[in-house]
Amino acid sequence: MTIHEYASRNDDAFTSSTKVAPMTNSAPAPALSFSGVSMVFPDGTHALGETSFDVRPGEFVTVVGPSGCGKSTLLRIASGLNKATTGTVTVDRAHLGYVFQDPTLLQWRNVQRNVELMAELEGIGKAERQSRALEAIELVGLKGFENKYPKQLSGGMKMRASLARSLVLEPKVFLFDEPFGAVDEITRERLNDEVISLFQRKGFAGLFITHSISEAVFLSTRVVVMSARPGRIIADFPVPFDYPRSPEIRFDAAFAALSGEISHALRDAHA
C-alpha cells in the first residue's frame, strides 16, 4: 500500500514542506489521518482551523457543522485537491473514493462508461474495468440502466451512478461531500440504506458530510461536530447502534436522544 503525503500526487506547483507521518506498528493504522491540518485560502479566508482526527478501518465518521465552516475544504485536502496550509494528511490515495455534492457525470458517456471513468483514468485494462463497472452498477441498483445517458436519469439515479464510479477503485477510504442534499427525503433514506450496505459489504472507512443530523446518526459509527469558520472539532459522539441498521431505528428513543445532543452541540457551534 502506498501512503501519499497530501498533495504529493497532482502537482509540482504545490511545494510541500511537511513530512510523511510515521507509521506505527501498534494499533491498527488509521485509514485516514488528519494531523494539525488547517487552511487559509490565498484571499485570506481562514476556512479551517487546526484539525486533527483519525478515521480507522471499519469506522464511518460523519462531520456536521455550520455552513461555510470548512467541511468541504477538509475533504478536498484529504483527497489532494487542495493543499493544506499547515499539517499533514495520511491516506492511501490509490484507493480513495470521493463523491461530490453534484453527480458530475460526463454527459456524453452513458452510465456504464461513466462508471468506468475512474478506473480508466487509473489505467486499469478494459476488460477489468468493464467487469468492475458492471458489478458496481449492480451494487447501487442501476442494473438495466447501463446504456442510459445522464440526461435520461433522475437526480437520485445520477447520485447512484456517481457512487458506482467511485466504487470501481475499490476504495479503502470513502469521502462523501453532502451527496444526498438535493434528493427528496424518502430517496435520501433509501440511498442511506444503500450506503450502509456498501459500507458493510466493502468494509471501507467512511468520512461523510451532511447537514442532516438524522442522516449523520443513522449512517455513522461516530459523529463529529465542527465549529463555525474557521472550523475546528468541538464535539465527538460515538454512535452505539449495531449494523445492519433498520430504518426503524430512526424512531428509537436512544436515536432521538443522541440526535438531541448533537443538535445542542451544533447550536453551540453556531454561537
Place this chain on the structure above:
Amino acid sequence: MSLNVSVAADEPIVDPGAPASSDRSGFEWSRVIGPAAVLVIFVALWHYMHSDGMRRFFDKPGFLLPAPETVINDAFLNSLARSKLLTGLGWTTLVALTGLLITIVVGVSLAVMMAQAKWVERSTYPYLVALQAIPILSIVPVINSVFGGGISSRLFVCVMISIFPIVTNTLFGLTSADVGQHDLFTLRGASRRTRLFKLQLPSAMPAIFTGFRISAGLSVIGAVVGEQFFRKGSKPGIGIVMENYRQKGIYPQTYGGLILAAGLGIAMFLVFGWISKRVVGHWHESARKTT
C-alpha cells in the same frame, strides 16, 4: 449479486428497455409550415416588385429584377444556362468544402492551443478579430503574389472569412466543462492530454458543431467572393458565371445563380446540423431542439 433489494424503486422513471423518450419520430408540421409561409410571402413580394414595385417606388424598369417564373424558366429550364450554372456551382462547392475543411483543421487546432496556454490566446485573439475587418479587396495583390491567383487564393479567402466562428466556438466549448468534472480528472492525476481528449474535447462538441455550421455558410460566401478576384486556372465558379451574365445584362440567369449559391449555403448548414445531431444529439440537451 445485488445487495439492493428494492432496485431503484424510489424512482419509477423509465423502463430500461423502452426507447429514450427523446427519440421523437413524429412529423412536425410547424417545421414545414413556417418556412413555407415565409417562402410564399417572399416570392409574392418579389413578383410584385418585378411587375409594379420597381417602377412605383424606385422609378426603375422591372427587368432589373426579373420575375420568379422568368428566373426559373431562363436559368433552370434552359439546358445551356443550367449546365453553365451547375458547373459553376460545382467549382464553388469544391472550393467552399475544401476551404471549410482547412478552416476546421486550422481553427480547431488553434483553439486547442489557445485553451492550453493563455499566452497563445492573448497573442492571437486580437488578430483574429482584426482578420474579420480586413476588406479582401485591399489585399488582393498580396494574396495574388503568395497564392498565385488560382484555386489556392480562393481557398485562402475562404479560410480568412470563415475561421473566426470556429475558433471562438471551439475555445468556448473547451472551457465549458465544469470545475467538478475537472476535479475528477485532477483526483486521478490525469495528464493534460487525457484531460483534453477525455474531458475538454468531448464536452466542446456541441459548441464546435455550432461553429462548423456558422462557418459552413461563411465558407460559401468566401468561395464566391474569392472567385471574383482570383480567376486564374479557368475554373469559373458560380460567382463568375453570375458576373458574366450580369455584365451582359442577362438578369434572369444572374438571379438563378444567386438562388443556387444560397441553396448551397443552406445545404451546408443543414448537413452540419444533421451531422451534429448524429454526433451529440443522444447526450446533448439542446441538440434536438435546434434545427
